[in-house]
Amino acid sequence: MTPGSAAPPDPRATDPGARVRVAIDAMGGERMPRAAVEGAVAAHLEGHQVVLVGDEAALKLELSRVGIELPVVHASDVIGMNEHATDVRRRRDSSVMVAMRLVKDGRAAACVSMGHSGATMAAAIFELGRVAxxxxxxxxxxxxxxxxxxxxxxxxxxxxxxxxxxxxxxxxGSAYVRSLWGVAEPKVGLMSNGEEPGKGNELTRAAHALLAATPGLGFVGNVEGRDLFTGGVDVIVTDGFTGNVILKQAEGEAKAIFAWVKDALSSGPRARLGGLLVRPALRRLAKRLDPAEYGAQPLLGVRGYAFIGHGSADARAVTSAVRTAARAVAAGAVERLSAAMAELAQGALGRDDVTAPR
Structure with missing residues (x-):
């Protein structure tokens, strides 16, 4: 398989993950709890097992509106988008903490939250702990x-x-794409401002040397901003500041380009006619670039399955997040990641005879 040719599998495909129970933080996010309930119902109708976590009265009211019953676990509190992430430590009955605790206790296999991303990360670390x-x-x-x-x-x-x-x-990242995306030998690139090993800041230069010296890692060297969407590598690593800027810039640019195309295709009779002809192709492209298609992003490195979505996520994004979480559990992504970290510690990365500590 060529680098970058793998794609996250179609989340609608039938697979064993359809029976994985996913806990949904139904209060975190701008459109909750309605979007959480509608998204959970859609996932349920596809055959997924879900449990809603949040204010029981509010959730049952939303469920009565759609006429479907789903399991609800009550949580009396919610971490707001403008509150501190570390508040979760003392607010143990917040919806994200209760949802994460369901995973810890084995009552759910994965947790999905569209709320405060920092609070979700903190809850995952507090409740699940980090992989060795x-x-x-x-x-x-x-x-x-x-x-x-x-x-x-x-x-x-x-x-x-x-x-x-x-x-x-x-x-x-290599373990995740290997287990979930089916990439046998992932190629890894380091984000920098030039291809040469000496390019970049102190962090990237030191990281380049370390990655190049890691046995069994498919490190191919530095990649630049122009390489982000070419598919030349399967995994790109960078610090969270740079990575978040890249992600937000990509989302904003995609929206801007589609707005410009829409304006151009409505600028006159000929343009409108052309717009009718290319509309199906543009819809397919828009769907491919829509973050709601993925639903949520995995938090890697915790001893369990935790997924973080966008604060403005709608019901479709919630449904997609449930699918993604269920597939990750079915693929054993965390277990394979844990084994890979054990291999790294033992200097045996890439061997298949090393198991993760229990």
Missing amino acids: GVDRAAILAALPTAAGATALLDAGANADCKPAYLQQFAVM
Whole structure:
């Protein structure tokens, strides 16, 4: 399989993950709880098992509106988008903490939250803990490419990083795309401002040397901003500050370009006629670039399945997030990631006879 040719599998495809129980933080996010309920109902109708976590009265009211019953676990509190992430430590009955605790206790296999991303990360670390050998958990974002997708991490969890963190991100990202995207030998690139090993700042130069010296890692060297969407590599690693800027810039640019195209195709009779002809192709492209198609991004490095969505997520994004989470559980992504980190610690990355510590 060529680099970047793999894509996140079609989340609507029938697979064993359809029976994985996913806990949904139904209060975190701008459109909650309605979007959470509608998205959960759609996932339920596809055959997925879901449990809604949040204000029981509010959730049952929304469920009565759609006429379907789903399991609800009450949480009396919610972490607002403008509150501190570390508030979760003392607010243990907040919806995201209760949802994450369901995963910890084995009552759910994965947690999805569209709320405060920092609070979701903190809740995952507090309740689930980190995988052995992981210093910092990282958010993985799927960037669409011409032939599939490229994994970018960290996409926002850690603004300041050490070279060892980027090495761990590379190992975790490779394990994830290998298990979930079917990439047998992922190629890893380091985001920098030039292809030469000496390019970049102190962090990227040190990280380049460390990645190049990591046995079993498919490191191919530096990549630049122009390489993000070409599909030349399967995994791109960077610090969370840069990664989040890349992600937000890509989302904003996609919206701007589609707005410009829309204006151009409505500028006159000929343009409108052309617009009618290309509309189906543009719709397919828009769907491919829509973050709601992925639903949520995995938080890699915690001992469980935690997914973080956009604060403005709608019902479709919630449904997609449930599908993505269920597929990750079915693929054993966390278990394979844990094994890869054990291999890194033992200097045996890429071997199949090393197992993760229990």
